[in-house]
Amino acid sequence: MGIFPFLVVVWIVVVGLYGIVTSRDLIHQIVCLIVVQSSTYVLLLGVGYVTGGAAPYFFDIPLHTKAVDPVVQALALTDVVVEAAVTALLLSFAVQAHKRFGTLDPAELAEFKG
Amino acid sequence: MTPRQRLWFFAVAAAGLVACYLWAFAGLPGFGSYPGPYGQEILRQAVAQTHATGVVSAVNFEYRGFDTVGEEFILFAAAAGMSVVLRRLREERATQPADEAESRTVPPSSGAVRVAALLLVGPTAVLGWWLASHAQASPSGGFQGGVILASAFILIYLSGEFLTFRRLSPVALLDAVEAVGAGGFVAIGLAAIAMNLPYLDNYLPLGTIPGAVSSSGTIALISFFVGIEVAAAFVLIVGELLDQTLLRRRSA
Amino acid sequence: MISAGLMNTLQITVLAGVAAGATVVVRTRTRVRQVLALSVYGVLLAILFLVFQAPDVTLSELTVGAVVLPIILLLAIAKVRKPDQ
Numbered sequence: 001m002g003i004f005p006f007l008v009v010v011w012i013v014v015v016g017l018y019g020i021v022t023s024r025d026l027i028h029q030i031v032c033l034i035v036v037q038s039s040t041y042v043l044l045l046g047v048g049y050v051t052g053g054a055a056p057y058f059f060d061i062p063l064h065t066k067a068v069d070p071v072v073q074a075l076a077l078t079d080v081v082v083e084a085a086v087t088a089l090l091l092s093f094a095v096q097a098h099k100r101f102g103t104l105d106p107a108e109l110a111e112f113k114g
Numbered sequence: 115m116t117p118r119q120r121l122w123f124f125a126v127a128a129a130g131l132v133a134c135y136l137w138a139f140a141g142l143p144g145f146g147s148y149p150g151p152y153g154q155e156i157l158r159q160a161v162a163q164t165h166a167t168g169v170v171s172a173v174n175f176e177y178r179g180f181d182t183v184g185e186e187f188i189l190f191a192a193a194a195g196m197s198v199v200l201r202r203l204r205e206e207r208a209t210q211p212a213d214e215a216e217s218r219t220v221p222p223s224s225g226a227v228r229v230a231a232l233l234l235v236g237p238t239a240v241l242g243w244w245l246a247s248h249a250q251a252s253p254s255g256g257f258q259g260g261v262i263l264a265s266a267f268i269l270i271y272l273s274g275e276f277l278t279f280r281r282l283s284p285v286a287l288l289d290a291v292e293a294v295g296a297g298g299f300v301a302i303g304l305a306a307i308a309m310n311l312p313y314l315d316n317y318l319p320l321g322t323i324p325g326a327v328s329s330s331g332t333i334a335l336i337s338f339f340v341g342i343e344v345a346a347a348f349v350l351i352v353g354e355l356l357d358q359t360l361l362r363r364r365s366a
Numbered sequence: 367m368i369s370a371g372l373m374n375t376l377q378i379t380v381l382a383g384v385a386a387g388a389t390v391v392v393r394t395r396t397r398v399r400q401v402l403a404l405s406v407y408g409v410l411l412a413i414l415f416l417v418f419q420a421p422d423v424t425l426s427e428l429t430v431g432a433v434v435l436p437i438i439l440l441l442a443i444a445k446v447r448k449p450d451q
Binding site for chain 1: 370377378381382384385388389391392393395397400401404407411414415418419420421422423426427430434435438439442443445446
Binding site for chain 1: 117120121124128131132135136139142144145146147148150152153154156157158160161167168169170171172173174177178181182185188189192193195196199200253255257258260261344347348351354355358
């Protein structure tokens with residue numbers, strides 16, 4: 001259990017990158033990018049976890065019980081919401097590329113120069 | 115580069131990446147034994163200093179408030195950027211007659227979906243509003259409250275009432291609300307500077323009971339502004355993409 | 367309270383589920399099916415965050431991964447598909 005969550009993080013990153021590299025469709029690539037981004041959330045929360053710790057909210061538990069790290073939770077929380085908006089921006093680029101060039105295949109898109 | 119060559123190149127690069135990762139993880143203290151002094155110190159001091167029992171929100175809007183301003187503006191820029199990118203597309207189709215969806219035939223969605231979505235709109239909106247305004251107490255806060263509030267609007271669309279969705283989310287109003295949210299956050303910080311305090315300092319009265327609605331000073335206020343900004347941004351984003359699908363069908 | 371051993375098993379199970387879910391999402395090549403797989407993956411991630419004692423992140427991930435991301439993906443797919451699909 002000491003290193004298993006971090007191995008899962010590495011696995012998710014490699015699998016996502018494999019999807020991006022071997023993709024023939026821009027939308028498939030964007031979804032694989034979402035998967036790669038999700039690995040960072042798992043990493044953040046995995047680093048901050050304290051065995052036997054509770055969630056860092058003290059309105060119903062006594063004030064100094066052992067709790068997990070709140071800073072990484074704050075980072076992961078804003079991360080999740082903001083990267084959804086960035087994904088939407090990426091999708092609008094994909095839509096525009098389709099309008100201009102009629103195709104969403106990255107290999108064909110690479111041949112257009114501007 | 116052929117696909118096979120690309121795959122081999124990727125295999126070599128991935129092997130290097132994995133090696134670096136494993137080397138890095140070997141230096142970590144292992145899952146569950148987090149030693150970090152910063153987090154433990156915040157856990158000790160947060161409730162006493164800010165009178166907010168939700169430590170994560172206190173970290174988000176007080177201890178690391180400056181980072182949150184940056185994140186919020188990423189959201190703002192993404193929504194604005196989408197509007198710019200997609201609006202240019204609409205100009206290309208300006209020659210097509212644009213009757214704004216009155217005579218559009220609505221493809222019927224299943225009855226169960228429509229009823230469920232309609233029933234859930236009210237509770238979802240209330241839940242989102244409650245979450246955005248109670249950042250200091252339970253697991254809540256501006257970001258998740260705002261997204262849930264936006265999903266209440268999306269539920270209106272899902273229940274087949276597209277015209278209602280459009281009428282309830284005019285772009286001008288959404289732009290204004292989003293600007294108020296983002297600007298409000300920055301303004302709260304600037305007001306602190308006007309009082310000769312550091313930027314985003316917590317200058318409002320802290321309240322007596324930790325975790326009550328009126329406690330924790332600026333945290334609750336900032337969370338509320340963030341909530342409406344996030345909600346407006348996501349409704350804008352979904353509205354833009356919806357308009358795109360409509361455009362195509364009208365001109366096809 | 368849940369004992370340490372049970373929490374450990376729960377975490378390992380959900381982590382394995384997340385790893386499997388990521389693989390499934392990447393391997394699905396059809397667009398709409400991939401969006402469905404992403405939804406399920408989002409729910410699995412939310413459960414993982416819950417088991418890691420992070421309810422705030424769970425809330426965000428649940429809403430974003432099960433509502434917002436599928437909607438914008440499906441709208442983009444509807445925009446770019448050929449008229450016969």
